Amino acid sequence: MKKKIGIVLLVILSLQNFSGCSRGIDLDFSKDKEIKNIKIGISLYDQYDTFIDSIADYFNKAVREKEREKNVTIQVNMVSANGSQSKQNDQVEQFVEQNYDIICVNLVDRTDPSMIIDRVKNANIPTIFFNRELVEEDLERWDKLYYVGAVALESGIMQGKIMNAICKNDFHSVDKNKDGKIQYVMLEGESGHQDALLRTEYVIDTITKAGYSVERLGDEVANWNRAQAETKMNNWIQKFGANIEVVFANNDEMALGAVEAINKKKDIINPMILGIDGTKEAIEAIEQGEMTGTVLNDSKGQAESMLELAYSLVTKEKLSSDIILLDGKYIRLPYEIVTKDNVEEIKKSIK
Structure with a gap:
């Protein structure tokens, strides 16, 4: 009997020591610090x-x-x-x-x-x-x-909506050669890049779904780069001249490259220019009338x-509470259209 009691006491003491160690580990968890x-x-x-x-x-x-x-x-x-x-x-x-x-x-x-x-x-x-x-x-x-x-495709849709609003208000301000079509050139980002592909596709898709006819004169990859875009734009000016009515750019840096090329050839060409990102320089270019619009990427x-x-x-x-984690994985920020109508308001919001 004494032997059995001794064994029971030993087990109890062992359990107490084990329990004490567990509590010590719990108190030391880094999440509690x-x-x-x-x-x-x-x-x-x-x-x-x-x-x-x-x-x-x-x-x-x-x-x-x-x-x-x-x-x-x-x-x-x-x-x-x-x-x-x-x-x-x-x-x-x-x-x-x-x-x-x-x-x-x-x-x-x-x-x-x-x-x-x-x-x-x-x-x-x-x-x-x-x-x-x-x-x-x-x-x-x-x-x-x-x-x-x-969401990349949304920026392409919004870029198209800028063009649609202008066409609805005054189509002839876009269709300068009065052939019923919008002649355009497209400056793309990286070859095969998702954002570039989606922006390129959805801007034109949005315009044609609104009932406007388009004609692509040129489409070149400029790798999101201003200098490359300026070079591409210079080549297009030599080739197409005043037939270029609109320049679509997958981002503002390329749009600003087009601006620099066009500013040197104002006597030949004066197309509408649309970008995406809403950079400070692009906002200023819209204020000065050098760009038609952009899509603010927040x-x-x-x-x-x-x-x-x-x-x-x-x-x-x-x-x-104002940040939504979709599917426990994604935080999505909305785009916003920027034109001369709201550029001052946008400029204040991004300071």
């Missing part, structure tokens, strides 16, 4: 892209505001991949090795995120892709992958939403 330091690694596809540079600038401003608001230190290491996916993979690898809390990636090649996804997944580091949207199947490979950006909203999501993922705090 107040987080005062956050490390965010950001890889940009190209820091010289005007729109991406705008996102970076707004992100840094939002970080400073968040530090004051929450009394935290947020260390941001923002690097450029300079258009190289291999270099971007190496940058993410360094973020992982240096134990960053969260990683944000502006993909160089939206179809090739596998190495990045595998690395962050193995390291258990939440990762936010932004602006250049990866394939849905890739984003679904892990539950800690997210995307912040807009760089400020993308930057602020990305920071809010990053902060929430690290600290476990709930997202602000």
